[in-house]
Amino acid sequence: MVIKYKKIKNFTGKELQNLFLSVNxxxxxxxxxxxxxxxxxHRVYSAWDLDEDNGQKKLVGLINSLSDGVMTAYFHYLLVMxxxxxxxxxxxxxxxxxxxxxDFARLIVIAYDSEVEFxxxxxxxxxxDKSPMFVTYLKT
Structure with a gap:
């Protein structure tokens, strides 16, 4: 198994669906x-399993950020199959x-309680004295 990291934003809907549903x-x-x-x-890094025997590649991880580009970046998604x-x-x-x-002043992540130690x-x-707050229709 060879894991390669890429800084790209172009994914198929199926690649993203498979990754996100793999972690429910x-x-x-x-x-x-x-x-x-x-x-x-703003930025996206992805992890790919490259099967050198058959030339297949599989999206196995991803992190993205939302940012003002100067002071604050929020890491929204981090998931690994x-x-x-x-x-x-x-x-x-x-x-x-x-x-x-x-060089940014504030980097933010909202973690599930089970992921805080990570x-x-x-x-x-x-x-x-801070609590994340949401308005959402998503279950997870």
């Missing part, structure tokens, strides 16, 4: 919207994004 994210049910959302992101988790792919995707925005290992800290 409801967004995967909206591949057309996902494709547009990713294309409109379950069979590729615990291999350092998520950590590498976060590292690529942190390097991209190293993000702490990547250098994030819990905000004091």
């Amino acid at each position: 994210w409801d967004s995967g049910n909206y591949p057309g919207k996902l494709k547009k959302a990713i294309k409109n992101s 379950p069979e590729y988790q615990n291999m350092g792919i998520g950590k590498e995707l976060v590292s690529l994004m942190l390097a991209e925005y190293k 993000y702490k290992k990547c250098g994030f800290e819990l905000g004091e």
